[in-house]
Amino acid sequence: MRSKVLSICLLFTILMSAACTTQAAATPTEAPTEAPSSTPVEERTLTVMAAASLTESYTEIGALFESQNPGVTVTFNFAGTQALVEQLTQGAEADVFASANTKYMNAAVDAGLVAADTAQTFAYNKLVVIYPKDNPAGIAELKDLAKSGLKLDLADSSVPVGQYSLDFLDKAAADAAYGTAYKDAVLSNVVSYEENVKAVVTKVSLGEADAGIVYLTDVTADAAESVSKLDIPDELNTIATYPVAPLTASKNADLAQAFVNLVLSSEGQTILAKYGFVPATAQ
Incomplete structure (x- = not known):
């Protein structure tokens, strides 16, 4: 009788052990999660020296450029064109130069500040x-x-x-x-x-x-x-021609050219027209 009881107890223990093993096997083990890898955005600053009359239009174009180029900050130096050329010849660092006439852009070319044939007309004024x-x-x-x-x-x-x-x-x-x-x-x-x-x-x-x-x-x-x-009637007026160009000493040549391209694009020309300029594309 005692042997029979022991056999029953042993069988019960074996069944319980098997049940626990099955339950443990049925519990899924979650794989450790890895944080998604991300490439850090490079912080860069593009400096644009532009004629004072471009303050409003270029500020808006600069904001658009920043939205299209994460990590890039556009800073402006707005002043009389003659003052900008003087600053550049004295060693001021910048990436883009926008002039209110061809005279000072030509002066920048002659001084080696702008490469020949890179200046492009982007707008007109009166x-x-x-x-x-x-x-x-x-x-x-x-x-x-x-x-x-x-x-x-x-x-x-x-x-x-x-x-x-x-x-x-x-x-x-x-x-x-x-x-x-x-x-x-x-x-x-x-x-x-x-x-x-x-x-x-x-x-x-x-x-x-x-x-x-x-x-x-x-x-x-x-x-x-x-x-x-x-x-002032057109016959007495002067149509001002505005050229823009990347500067040869720019440390951000790719961004400088990209900014010039934006100014000349349909988006840039629309912004200039919004502020009263005659877009270069209209000529």
Whole structure:
């Protein structure tokens, strides 16, 4: 009897052991998970030196470029074109140069800052006269710029827009409708010559001058809240040509060319047109 009980106990133990083994085998073992591998994005900075009149349009193009190139930060140096060339010749580091005329781009080429045949025209601009909204001088036509006592603000002749302004006065003085004395009369009203076109906009906006000559594109939505404009007819105007190029000393040659390509692309040209420029593709 005792032997029979022991046999039953032994059989029960064997069955329980088998059941536990089966249960353990049925429990899946999770494989260790590995963190997904990712390639770190290289942080790079692209420096663009551009004419002051490009401030709004290039800032937007720069933001678009950053969105298309993760890890890239675009920094700008906006100033009068002549000041930019001077900075570059003195050793300032940058990747892209955008000029408000061909004269200073050619100077950059001659100085070895830009490789020959790499500069490309990307936009055009023209002049307008601006005056404060309350129009204290009562400006109604271009002839009014010669009024005695009017306070006129211009960019310096070393700045592209300043030279264009003088060209306008030369053309007007050669027109019988204005007379040969027109240029001298207008210039006698100049109270200040500025280092860049944005400074002219600022002084007229603040009422520090009765009028100024700037680019059409400088009459932005913000500026239009404080100034009005008077068009200069095409026959007296100067069409400003804007070229852009990568700089030969750029440490980011691939990004510099990519930025130039974006400016010349349909996306870049649409942004320039939004700010009043005549796109190069329209010519």
